[in-house]
Amino acid sequence: MDDAFISRDSLTVPPLSRRGFVMTSLMSGLTLATTRVEAQAIRTDAAGIEAGEVKVPAADGPMPAYRAVPEGAGPFPVVLVVEEIFGVHDYIKDICRRLAKAGYCAVAPELYARQGDLSTMTDAQTIVREVISKTPDAQWIADLDAAAAWAVSAAKGDGARLAVMGWCRGGRAAWLYDAHRHDLKAAVAWYGQLGGERTPIQPRTAGDVVTEINAPLLALYGGADAGIPVAMVEEARDRAKAAGKSVELVIYPEAPHGFHADYRPSYRKAAAEDGWNRALAFLKAHGV
Structure with missing residues (x-):
């Protein structure tokens, strides 16, 4: 990539050729940035799957990533897993193994x-x-595109069966990526923020794109989420449906933000398990 700015869906990708990656490998263990409740954290083994850290070719070099895929020839449907703000730590890695x-x-x-x-x-x-x-939003969108291409070329992925699933900040990403990617089959947003500040490098909120999504989207939100009012999510669903888009909204009345994060006090087992089962059923119902 040269130093010119690149436009992608009206977003601006800054020049990356001289930046490189600060993180050249994934972190070990759980994030240090939140209280951990080790006893309840789910740990999924790797029996019957291939799992581990990989390098995904990105525009400016190898990007660290975690990949989990069933044993066998494949090809297998692809789910792009989008992290919270805390990075690809053990919780996100475990989610990949669960999906595999x-x-x-x-x-x-x-x-x-x-x-x-x-x-x-x-x-x-x-x-x-x-x-x-x-x-920049355009940067991570391009990185997800690179991860999808790599999954097909090097990880036994089936590009015709592509989905995205994200948590917290990654839930916001699920909405935005759904509006970006025309060949996406399904998206799942776990309590993704719909509002927020608009900036030159993050010019649109998830709420701004609900009428532009391409694939059916499952929205899983907590009724006790102090930062995302239920009325805001319902309004987003209604606007999407009025535009002819498919949004299935599930509200867990007693669940706070982060109710799927089994390593945090916010974890709510019943809501997390129900949401997970709904997510898998949703993917299959839409061809993933």
Whole structure:
């Protein structure tokens, strides 16, 4: 890539050729930036699957990622797994293994590898200020495209059966990527923020694109989420449906933000398990 700015769906990708990746490999263990509740964290083994860290060719070099895929020849349907703000740590890796056990080629690229070393950060507000707010939307969208292409060329993935699934900040990404990718078959957004500040490098919110999504989207939200009012999510669903788009919304009345994150106090087992089962059924119902 040269130093010229590249336009992708009205977003601007900054020049990356001289930046390189701050994180050249994935972190080990769980994020340091939130309280951990080790006893309840789910740990999925790798029996019957191939799982581990990989390097995905990106525009400016090899991007660290985690891949899990069933044993066998494939090809297998592809799920792009989009992290929270905390990086591709053990929770995200475990999600990939869970998806592989269900028959998917799951790939989780470290989308913030250029902006900061998330493995050393101990404060969520610092991550948001120093990393998340400085990551252009067009950059991670291009990185997800690269991960999808790599899954097909090198990881036994079936490009005709492509989905995206994201949590928290990754839930926001699921909405935006659905509006970007015309060949996507399904998207699942776990409590993704719909509002937020618009900036030159993050010019649109998820709420801005609900009428532009391409694939059916399953939206899983908590009724007790202090940062995402239920009325906002319902309004987004209604606008999407009025535009002829398919959005299935499930609200868990007592669940807070992060109810699927089994390593955090926010975890709610019943809602997390129901949401997971719904997500798998949704993917299959839409050809993934």
